[in-house]
Amino acid sequence: xxxxxxxxxxxxxxxxxxxxxxxxxxxxxxxxxxxxxxxxxxxxxxxxxxxxxxxxxxxxxxxxxxxxxxxxxxxxxxxxxxxxxxxxxxxxxxxxxxxxxxxxxxxxxxxxxxxxxxxxxxxxxxxxxxxxxxxxxxxxxxxxxxxxxxxxxxxxxxxxxxxxxxxxxxxxxxxxxxxxxxxxxxxxxxxxxxxxxxxxxxxxxxxxxxxxxxxxxxxxxxxxxxxxxxxxxxxxxxxxxxxxxxxxxxxxxxxxxxxxxxxxxxxxxxxxxxxxxxxxxxxxxxxxxxxxxxxxxxxxxxxxxxxxxxxxxxxxxxxxxxxxxxxxxxxxxxxxxxxxxxxxxxxxxxxxxxxxxxxxxxxxxxxxxxxxxxxxxxxxx
Amino acid sequence: xxxxxxxxxxxxxxxxxxxxxxxxxxxxxxxxxxxxxxxxxxxxxxxxxxxxxxxxxxxxxxxxxxxxxxxxxxxxxxxxxxxxxxxxxxxxxxxxxxxxxxxxxxxxxxxxxxxxxxxxxxxxxxxxxxxxxxxxxxxxxxxxxxxxxxxxxxxxxxxxxxxxxxxxxxxxxxxxxxxxxxxxxxxxxxxxxxxxxxxxxxxxxxxxxxxxxxxxxxxxxxxxxxxxxxxxxxxxxxxxxxxxxxxxxxxxxxxxxxxxxx
Numbered sequence: 001x002x003x004x005x006x007x008x009x010x011x012x013x014x015x016x017x018x019x020x021x022x023x024x025x026x027x028x029x030x031x032x033x034x035x036x037x038x039x040x041x042x043x044x045x046x047x048x049x050x051x052x053x054x055x056x057x058x059x060x061x062x063x064x065x066x067x068x069x070x071x072x073x074x075x076x077x078x079x080x081x082x083x084x085x086x087x088x089x090x091x092x093x094x095x096x097x098x099x100x101x102x103x104x105x106x107x108x109x110x111x112x113x114x115x116x117x118x119x120x121x122x123x124x125x126x127x128x129x130x131x132x133x134x135x136x137x138x139x140x141x142x143x144x145x146x147x148x149x150x151x152x153x154x155x156x157x158x159x160x161x162x163x164x165x166x167x168x169x170x171x172x173x174x175x176x177x178x179x180x181x182x183x184x185x186x187x188x189x190x191x192x193x194x195x196x197x198x199x200x201x202x203x204x205x206x207x208x209x210x211x212x213x214x215x216x217x218x219x220x221x222x223x224x225x226x227x228x229x230x231x232x233x234x235x236x237x238x239x240x241x242x243x244x245x246x247x248x249x250x251x252x253x254x255x256x257x258x259x260x261x262x263x264x265x266x267x268x269x270x271x272x273x274x275x276x277x278x279x280x281x282x283x284x285x286x287x288x289x290x291x292x293x294x295x296x297x298x299x300x301x302x303x304x305x306x307x308x309x310x311x312x313x314x315x316x317x318x319x320x321x322x323x324x325x326x327x328x329x330x331x332x333x334x335x336x337x338x339x340x341x342x343x344x345x346x347x348x349x350x351x352x353x354x355x356x357x358x359x360x361x362x363x364x365x366x367x368x369x370x371x372x373x374x375x376x377x378x379x380x381x
Numbered sequence: 382x383x384x385x386x387x388x389x390x391x392x393x394x395x396x397x398x399x400x401x402x403x404x405x406x407x408x409x410x411x412x413x414x415x416x417x418x419x420x421x422x423x424x425x426x427x428x429x430x431x432x433x434x435x436x437x438x439x440x441x442x443x444x445x446x447x448x449x450x451x452x453x454x455x456x457x458x459x460x461x462x463x464x465x466x467x468x469x470x471x472x473x474x475x476x477x478x479x480x481x482x483x484x485x486x487x488x489x490x491x492x493x494x495x496x497x498x499x500x501x502x503x504x505x506x507x508x509x510x511x512x513x514x515x516x517x518x519x520x521x522x523x524x525x526x527x528x529x530x531x532x533x534x535x536x537x538x539x540x541x542x543x544x545x546x547x548x549x550x551x552x553x554x555x556x557x558x559x560x561x562x563x564x565x566x567x568x569x570x571x572x573x574x575x576x577x578x579x580x581x582x583x584x585x586x587x588x589x590x591x592x593x594x595x596x597x598x599x600x601x602x603x604x605x606x607x608x609x610x611x612x613x614x615x616x617x618x619x620x621x622x623x624x625x626x627x628x629x630x631x632x633x634x635x636x637x638x639x640x641x642x643x
Binding site: 036037038040061062063064065079080081085090091265266267268269270271272275276286287288289290291292293301302304306307308309323355356357358359 | 413416417419420531532534535536538539541544546547548549551552555556557558559560561563564565566567572573574587598599600601603604605608
């Protein structure tokens, strides 16, 4: 995407205006807001719904909302959902069929127009996650047309990360905290003695056009420097790291490691890690009928490799019946065989799977342990 | 599937020891009730009509658990006159809350509760229908979910497998977009070990799951119980958490007995 125009600075009123402009362009604006004791992603109708003054305290298996005296709006790391919820929704109808008076079935593909989303507050790691989903769902010969429709219409406002959580490791995965390509607008939140403001850059023509409608001033050197420094500092404050080795090889070398038993002992097979993961894309299909049997629908819904039914075969039984086989499938695919299948890692280092695992299984800790076990096995006796 | 010659399949609804809530769910189907009545002949349903249609029945919905000798005999008859038998709810599927008697002395209960205990003839245990006769499908919940009931009837009519997943409540919480109450609030929640079906109702209102739908198909109690303790439950709380509507479900029964020994 083109690097559009000169950076500008907007304040909170400018952010209010951004939401108003996006709404005025007929977009459904999705962004962070406080609900149910968490910072969730939901439809926004105004800037006052942004989580100003709220941060989060994260640990493995633990998430707590914490007030922030500085009033920051984006000083929180990944929450319980990701943009996947909107681009690749939990449930979606694929087609409907009607039996006519002549007994013939007439099928019609789902044709409701895709919503025109504007995503406000997309983290650099999550922007890379959307890119991963793009490759998975539209990169091959069987592209998901409905995903593509939503994706192509979506307007992305990225917000650089200035406040990583204790479970973040985007630096290890090369996905943050500075924003990469793929945004329409990118913001960096700056809070200092000169006030609460946002450095804004446009990445596309539509981004430039939207930016032009906002109350703004040209970016001053102090704001640019402050923004750059805050992102650089964030890179030094990652809560987690991945072992500095080729993870794809590590997964291949450790398929029979003892460590899998250790992780599995703590695994509830609840599937939470897969459903909070911004790139886990698996679904199952269910056909439903109505009482008359003359109307049928096919629905697709999120599925998880932790579900026994996921590998259930006709004739009975699941291929991956043991929790060990399911946990290993998830992790080796996520950071190993994903490369073979889709040309990149499936992990962007957002840390959601660590936070939202009720028992706190930590993907980075498991990778370090597997790496240590491999190293120990390679030592001469 | 069971229709012959275009006649509407006959539906029967039976009651054993229960509060009747699950069979009343059929009457609570409001929007779908007329459609159901058009597609099936509601042949035997004493909550709705005292008229009983002739046997056999194509689909029997059985509510309640077996707690008397007479009921143990009656369920045999019901099985013999039913082409398909589906249990509805925690009582019929797992023995219900009345299965708490399985942990106590029923004679003592009877003496304490009733003025004339000699009038009460009851078994020492409350058992699910499947302990007595073969069951084609078990629908979970206290009470059952209306949507699942309609799905079972609809699937029966279409001759297809009903869409009744047996994974945990966590799957439905995530699909619904509810932040995990364990992780975000430290609220004890049975969701990770409980069968889906309710649509993850309680967590959506900030409450932990009470386990109304009984055990899910993939449980790791040794990893799960410490979470309940961390979040404030003592041994008695943990035992009680599993000794509710599905106390006699084998997985919940085993873990509550194990915890009670601590």
